[in-house]
Amino acid sequence: xxxxxxNMIFCLLFMLIISVPAILINTKxxxxxxxxxxxxxxxxxxxxxxxxxxxxxAYIDDRIGFREFAINTYIDLNDKLFTVMVHPLFMYGQxxxxxxxxxxxxxxxxxxxxxxxxxxxxxEFLSQTQAYLDSKDIxxxxxxxxxKKTIYSEYFPTSIHVNQERESVIDxxxxxxxxxxxxxxxxxxxxxxxxxxxxIYNKKxxxxxxxxxxxxxAHKLIDEEMQSWFDDVPKLTEDSYNLEFVKVDSxxxxxxxxxEEVPVYSLKDDHSTDATEYLSKFLQGxxxxxxxxxxxxxxxxxxxxxVFVDSYFGNYQKYYNNRFKEVYFVxxxxxxxLQNYVNLFFPDVVIFETAERSISSxxxxxxxxxxxxxxxxxxxxxxxxxxxxxxxLITTIGAAVKDHKLVMKQDDATNIVRLDGILDTKYPKExxxxxxxxxxxxxxCNFCELERASKEAGRQYFSVNIQRRYMAEGKMELxxxxxxxxxxxxxxxxEVVYED
Numbered sequence: 122x123x124x125x126x127x128n129m130i131f132c133l134l135f136m137l138i139i140s141v142p143a144i145l146i147n148t149k150x151x152x153x154x155x156x157x158x159x160x161x162x163x164x165x166x167x168x169x170x171x172x173x174x175x176x177x178x179a180y181i182d183d184r185i186g187f188r189e190f191a192i193n194t195y196i197d198l199n200d201k202l203f204t205v206m207v208h209p210l211f212m213y214g215q216x217x218x219x220x221x222x223x224x225x226x227x228x229x230x231x232x233x234x235x236x237x238x239x240x241x242x243x244x245e246f247l248s249q250t251q252a253y254l255d256s257k258d259i260x261x262x263x264x265x266x267x268x269k270k271t272i273y274s275e276y277f278p279t280s281i282h283v284n285q286e287r288e289s290v291i292d293x294x295x296x297x298x299x300x301x302x303x304x305x306x307x308x309x310x311x312x313x314x315x316x317x318x319x320x321i322y323n324k325k326x327x328x329x330x331x332x333x334x335x336x337x338x339a340h341k342l343i344d345e346e347m348q349s350w351f352d353d354v355p356k357l358t359e360d361s362y363n364l365e366f367v368k369v370d371s372x373x374x375x376x377x378x379x380x381e382e383v384p385v386y387s388l389k390d391d392h393s394t395d396a397t398e399y400l401s402k403f404l405q406g407x408x409x410x411x412x413x414x415x416x417x418x419x420x421x422x423x424x425x426x427x428v429f430v431d432s433y434f435g436n437y438q439k440y441y442n443n444r445f446k447e448v449y450f451v452x453x454x455x456x457x458x459l460q461n462y463v464n465l466f467f468p469d470v471v472i473f474e475t476a477e478r479s480i481s482s483x484x485x486x487x488x489x490x491x492x493x494x495x496x497x498x499x500x501x502x503x504x505x506x507x508x509x510x511x512x513x514l515i516t517t518i519g520a521a522v523k524d525h526k527l528v529m530k531q532d533d534a535t536n537i538v539r540l541d542g543i544l545d546t547k548y549p550k551e552x553x554x555x556x557x558x559x560x561x562x563x564x565x566c567n568f569c570e571l572e573r574a575s576k577e578a579g580r581q582y583f584s585v586n587i588q589r590r591y592m593a594e595g596k597m598e599l600x601x602x603x604x605x606x607x608x609x610x611x612x613x614x615x616e617v618v619y620e621d
Contacts, residue, residue, distance in 0.1 A: 210375050211328055218276035219328040219372070219379075220269060225482035230270045230277060232287040234481050240290070242490035243480075244297040250459065250473065251303045253495040259463065260350050260470040263298070263305040264343065266433035267291065268477045269322040269329070272312045290481050304346070308339050325379045326369050329478065330433055333364075333384040340440045343472065350470065353422035355444045362386040362439075386439070392419040393442035400465075400588070403518065403537040405570075406455040411435040413450045420446040427468035429453040431476040456488065457570035460495055464564045465537070465586050494572040499556045499563035503602045503609040510553070510601050510610045512583075516541035519589060527597060527615040529589070538592055540585040544601065544612075548581040553601040555583040555612070560595065594618055 212222040220226075228234040247263050254261040270277050271291065288296075291307060298305050312335060315321050321335030322328075331339070337359065344357040366382040393415040401412060411430050415438055425447040428434060434450070441448045449466050451458075453475060463471065475484070514522060519535035521528045529538065544553060555566040566583040567575075575582045585599070599612035 211372065211377065212278065214276040214278050216276060217324060218273065219325045220277060221329050221478070223478075223482065226268070226270070226478055227281060229268075229290055229477070229481035230274070230281060230283065232284045232289050235288055235290050235293050236481070236485045237293060239485045239488075239490070240294050240297060240480070243484070243488075244294070244301060244303075246456070246490040246493045247298070247303045247305070247473070248301045249493055249495055250471075251301070253460070253498075254463070254471055256498050257463070259468060260346075261304055262343065262346055262470070262472045263303055264339070264434075264472060264474045265291065265294065265305070265307045265480075266331070266339065266431065266474060266476045267307070267309055267312060269331070271309065271477060272316060272331075272335075273322055290477060294480070306339075306342050306346075308342050311338055311342055323381060323383050325372070326381045326383050327373045329374075333386045336433075336437055336440075337386065340437065347470070351422065351424055354424060355421065357440055357444070359386075361389060361443065363389055388439050388443060391439075391443060393417045393448075396447075399536050403535060403539070405461060405584075405586070406451065406458050408452050408454050410454075411450055411452045413438055413448075415442045415448045417442060417444075417446055417448075420444070422446060424469045425449070425467055426470055426472070427451070427462060427466050428472045428474065429456065429459070430474050431479055433476050434474045454487070456490075457573070458568060460565060460568035461570070461584070461586060464568075465588060494567075494569045496554055496565040496567040496572075498565060499554075500602070500607070503607050505609045505611075508610055510612050511545035512542050512599075512612055513545070514540060514542045522615070525613065525615055527617045529592065529617070529619050531619055531621050533589075536589045538585070538587045538589055542583050544581045544583065546581055548575065548579065552604040553581065553610075554604060555599065555601050557585045557587070558598040558600060559587065559591075560593070566599075592617055 210222055211219050214220045225234060251261050271289075291309065295307055298307075312321060312331075315335070315338040319334045321331055321338060323332045326332075337357075341357055347354050348356065363386070365385055365387070367385050368380070368382050370380060371378060394417070396414045396416045397412065399414060401409060401414075404412070406412075411432075420443075422445065424445050426441055426445045427449045428441075429452070430450050431453050435452075438448060438450055447466075449462070449468070451462060453473060455462070456473075459471075462468075517540055519529065519533065519538040520540075522540075527538070544555070546553060557564040557566055564585065564587065566585050568584075571582050571584055583599075594617050597615045597617055599614070601610045601612055602608070603610070
């Protein structure tokens with residue numbers, strides 16, 4: 122009898138142990154795991170044939186009760202008892218250095234995933250961008266940010282070998298860029314030199330990026346270009362910043378216990394104003410991640426800077442805010458909108474930054490640089506005809522069109538005036554470049570993303586985008602130039618007026 126009681130107690134305890142995690146399953150929506158920095162699988166629903174059973178299994182695996190506690194305990198014990206890093210995102214290298222463990226990251230270290238076709242297309246995109254910006258007298262610079270595995274390869278796990286017969290991403294891209302007119306910086310030599318005196322990528326914390334010392338080294342190289350282009354942009358120096366060392370006890374994008382002091386620079390005297398909200402609600406683009414806009418009324422120059430950023434540059438506005446009149450940061454995934462932003466922001470210089478890691482992993486999957494399109498800037502040699510082109514407006518934002526008037530309300534908080542339209546032409550047999558003539562400026566009304574949409578739809582779209590603060594009362598003309606004959610046609614003429 123006594124044995125039966127104990128058996129019953131044991132069975133109840135066993136049932137309790139295996140049922141409690143199921144009872145405590147996390148059913149909340151839009152949950153993110155701190156361990157592997159991913160969004161947990163959402164409930165897919167149940168069908169009679171269970172076609173989605175894989176998603177159901179993933180849902181249970183991701184959300185079962187005590188998941189994070191069990192994984193954290195397992196990770197912690199392996200780290201403390203065996204100095205083994207059992208983690209989905211990171212791994213130990215030599216002497217306690219932590220590296221990213223993504224399969225593409227490792228393959229790039231081994232020179233196994235250098236996508237030459239993608240890099241050829243990317244180089245052509247950079248060449249086209251250089252030519253387009255040169256034609257508008259805008260400075261351009263491409264900057265590649267090397268991975269920690271490239272600069273501190275001596276600490277990468279010795280069990281992972283490099284195929285020396287194949288080219289790395291950096292070596293191949295450099296060989297292509299050398300044959301172009303693109304202004305570029307690949308700062309490997311400068312970083313190798315800098316690491317002799319400073320730790321420029323942290324040993325553990327933020328293993329996917331350089332630290333503040335590495336960033337300062339890199340941005341000083343950019344500043345050398347700035348100093349050669351502009352005589353009124355203040356130099357970037359450490360003297361403008363406070364330096365402190367901050368203790369961290371976990372990795373930055375995943376929960377893993379560490380103890381490290383990392384350098385942090387902060388501006389001593391920041392004169393800039395955060396104007397990010399001014400345009401963010403009305404901006405076209407692929408993503409607003411990393412988008413920021415700063416103005417500096419105390420700037421000693423009138424220069425405007427536009428930077429297409431990856432995660433390496435994403436938080437380094439502080440190196441530019443005090444030195445330029447305006448600074449825009451946008452994610453480099455918005456590359457198809459580059460011409461749109463140039464006509465919207467009026468930059469004096471454009472920087473395009475990519476991380477080495479992105480080139481070998483995410484960009485080959487998500488980016489398409491083939492057949493990139495730039496609308497040619499307005500050519501004053503175009504011959505005006507007496508004919509008009511018919512068109513229709515499909516979107517009007519920030520203004521109302523009434524009897525050839527562009528009417529804007531004084532109290533309207535829409536800070537971008539946008540007119541989207543379609544030309545009534547025999548596209549693609551007849552193709553036109555569309556421009557908005559405002560004051561003394563001719564704005565290009567097409568860009569790569571819009572051109573792709575036109576080709577897909579078989580109709581020629583155009584889009585006028587102007588910051589409201591640049592819209593004075595007066596005339597705005599819409600004109601089109603035939604791509605083959607260079608004949609110019611009037612599309613429409615508006616009187617810009619403000620009303621209470």
